Amino acid sequence: xxxxxxxxxxxxxxxxxxxxxxxxxxxxxxxxxxxxxxxxxxxxxxxxxxxxxxxxxxxxxxxxxxxxxxxxxxxxxxxxxxxxxxxxxxxxxxxxxxxxxxxxxxxxxxxxxxxxxxxxxxxxxxxxxxxxxxxxx
Numbered sequence: 001x002x003x004x005x006x007x008x009x010x011x012x013x014x015x016x017x018x019x020x021x022x023x024x025x026x027x028x029x030x031x032x033x034x035x036x037x038x039x040x041x042x043x044x045x046x047x048x049x050x051x052x053x054x055x056x057x058x059x060x061x062x063x064x065x066x067x068x069x070x071x072x073x074x075x076x077x078x079x080x081x082x083x084x085x086x087x088x089x090x091x092x093x094x095x096x097x098x099x100x101x102x103x104x105x106x107x108x109x110x111x112x113x114x115x116x117x118x119x120x121x122x123x124x125x126x127x128x129x130x131x132x133x134x135x136x137x
Contacts, residue, residue: 015040016133019060021051023069031064034122040129048072055081060090061133067096075110082111091132
């Protein structure tokens with residue numbers, strides 16, 4: 001029999017399942033391309049309501065969430081996700097075109113781990129995934 005057993009390194013090096021929530025098609029597509037190039041699985045959502053259904057269906061390891069979105073903004077979306085015990089431990093990284101102290105503080109108040117300013121680079125996105133993805137179940 002010629003079966004190979006994967007060691008712990010290959011499992012740890014496997015890509016993360018990442019949810020990107022942004023009402024901008026351009027931002028969603030850029031993030032998807034960057035993350036896929038980094039070997040990650042990407043799920044896209046165009047607003048908070050779409051995201052809540054996809055979080056439940058796909059159980060991401062990490063979430064990037066835009067702040068300014070119609071209907072349900074990023075703060076509300078993050079707060080709802082964090083209130084669910086099943087997803088409370090999933091890191092949420094807020095995305096915004098504003099780099100204000102108030103926005104960062106408000107993001108922390110609803111449970112986000114980090115804040116990235118748009119436009120972000122491929123390196124910033126991949127570094128954030130590496131730093132914040134959950135290790136293990």
